[in-house]
Amino acid sequence: MTGFATMTDPAAAYVLRHGDDNLVLAQRLSEWVSLGPELEEDIALANVALDHLGVATHLLGHASQLVGGGTTDDDLAFQRTEREFTNVVLVEQPNGDFAHTMARQLFMDAYQRLLWEALAVSEDAILAGIAAKAHKESLYHFRHTSGWVVRLGDGTDESHTRMQAAVDNLWRYTGELFEMDDLDRQMVESGVGVDLGALSGPWLHAIAAVAADAMIALPDEVTQRGGGRRGFHTEHLGHLLSEMQWMQRTYPGLEW
Amino acid sequence: MTVATNDQVRLLLDEVVDPEIPVLTIADLGVLRDVAVSEGSVLVTITPTYSGCPAMDLIRSEIASTLEANGFSDYSIETVFSPAWTTDWMTEEAKVKLRDYGIAGPAPVEPVVSGIGYQVSAAVCPLCRSDETRMVSEFGSTACKALMVCSSCGEPFDLFKAL
Ligand SMILES: [Zn+2]
Numbered sequence: 001m002t003g004f005a006t007m008t009d010p011a012a013a014y015v016l017r018h019g020d021d022n023l024v025l026a027q028r029l030s031e032w033v034s035l036g037p038e039l040e041e042d043i044a045l046a047n048v049a050l051d052h053l054g055v056a057t058h059l060l061g062h063a064s065q066l067v068g069g070g071t072t073d074d075d076l077a078f079q080r081t082e083r084e085f086t087n088v089v090l091v092e093q094p095n096g097d098f099a100h101t102m103a104r105q106l107f108m109d110a111y112q113r114l115l116w117e118a119l120a121v122s123e124d125a126i127l128a129g130i131a132a133k134a135h136k137e138s139l140y141h142f143r144h145t146s147g148w149v150v151r152l153g154d155g156t157d158e159s160h161t162r163m164q165a166a167v168d169n170l171w172r173y174t175g176e177l178f179e180m181d182d183l184d185r186q187m188v189e190s191g192v193g194v195d196l197g198a199l200s201g202p203w204l205h206a207i208a209a210v211a212a213d214a215m216i217a218l219p220d221e222v223t224q225r226g227g228g229r230r231g232f233h234t235e236h237l238g239h240l241l242s243e244m245q246w247m248q249r250t251y252p253g254l255e256w
Numbered sequence: 257m258t259v260a261t262n263d264q265v266r267l268l269l270d271e272v273v274d275p276e277i278p279v280l281t282i283a284d285l286g287v288l289r290d291v292a293v294s295e296g297s298v299l300v301t302i303t304p305t306y307s308g309c310p311a312m313d314l315i316r317s318e319i320a321s322t323l324e325a326n327g328f329s330d331y332s333i334e335t336v337f338s339p340a341w342t343t344d345w346m347t348e349e350a351k352v353k354l355r356d357y358g359i360a361g362p363a364p365v366e367p368v369v370s371g372i373g374y375q376v377s378a379a380v381c382p383l384c385r386s387d388e389t390r391m392v393s394e395f396g397s398t399a400c401k402a403l404m405v406c407s408s409c410g411e412p413f414d415l416f417k418a419l
Contacts, residue, residue: 043393132340
């Protein structure tokens with residue numbers, strides 16, 4: 001398998017980065033299966049993970065078509081190295097306690113609600129179709145997650161402390177969601193992509209509304225950590241990939 | 257080569273049911289979007305209910321085996337995402353079949369206050385037909401269903417979520 005780091009098709013790279021966000025988030029959420037705080041929530045997390053996995057499958061499938069040369073969605077999921085993944089670092093952060101998982105999910109749900117709505121009118125008709133579908137699902141996700149954030153934040157002293165700590169710890173990874181690089185600008189120009197900067201205002205507005213209900217204080221300006229879009233990840237992604245990819249790495253092309 | 261019309265192929269595909277809700281055909285559900293026969297070759301277009309619907313692979317292979325069993329060798333099955341699937345495409349007949357199978361809906365799910373708790377408009381218990389029902393979880397046994405409980409008869413039941 002040749003490296004994908006040389007992937008030069010901008011349209012494919014653009015679709016892939018959003019696919020990677022969903023793939024990595026799906027893998028993280030799946031770690032909760034059988035460990036959820038209650039049965040209904042266990043099932044809910046599995047459902048949400050499945051939605052993200054579905055979106056990832058469609059986006060990686062679309063990216064592999066754009067790459068051409070017989071590349072498949074499985075190649076992109078299982079044969080790329082850590083440096084070739086272009087997800088934002090927020091999604092690779094460990095589940096932590098349930099409050100951390102909910103904070104990470106709240107930030108992503110609020111972001112994806114806006115992202116998918118904007119991408120639903122992309123000039124790339126396939127991307128637009130996938131986004132329109134994902135948008136409907138992100139509304140469910142946001143409702144579910146914000147309910148938990150309020151329940152925990154406005155709950156007991158213990159749950160409040162944990163929810164506040166989760167928001168404080170993960171806030172530093174949210175800036176990357178709205179960073180625009182050359183590829184983003186190129187895609188906006190061609191009508192395929194989204195002006196991410198324009199999403200940050202509405203995102204903050206949505207987060208602030210949930211935080212107010214949840215008695216959670218949003219952090220002041222903190223130094224933001226990004227780099228994921230360029231393949232510079234936190235230490236956590238390598239561990240996640242080694243678990244996700246080991247079967248295909250050990251037996252390449254294995255099917256059952 | 258089998259010569260057939262679009263409608264004849266549609267009729268054949270009524271054998272293909274949702275593996276998770278086997279009382280509904282893919283046409284009932286609105287998953288089957290189009291059938292086009294042209295010069296002996298068949299193009300079947302389907303769309304997923306939810307992005308991660310795990311039944312799509314099986315549905316695809318059942319369409320293939322139904323076509324093959326009826327003598328079609330020249331066919332393709334395409335998945336489209338646009339327009340996005342909606343429960344509005346479910347037929348009235350499908351809703352009755354669902355209820356008789358023990359699944360209510362589709363009904364819209366709305367948060368009660370700022371995301372805590374949910375209320376479902378017009379969710380009628382498929383067992384005793386009471387409308388005194390409440391939601392246990394917005395996420396049920398499959399992606400397309402929510403988990404409900406009936407306050408009158410006390411039985412839990414699935415609700416097909418409106419999307
Ligand atoms: Zn009842």
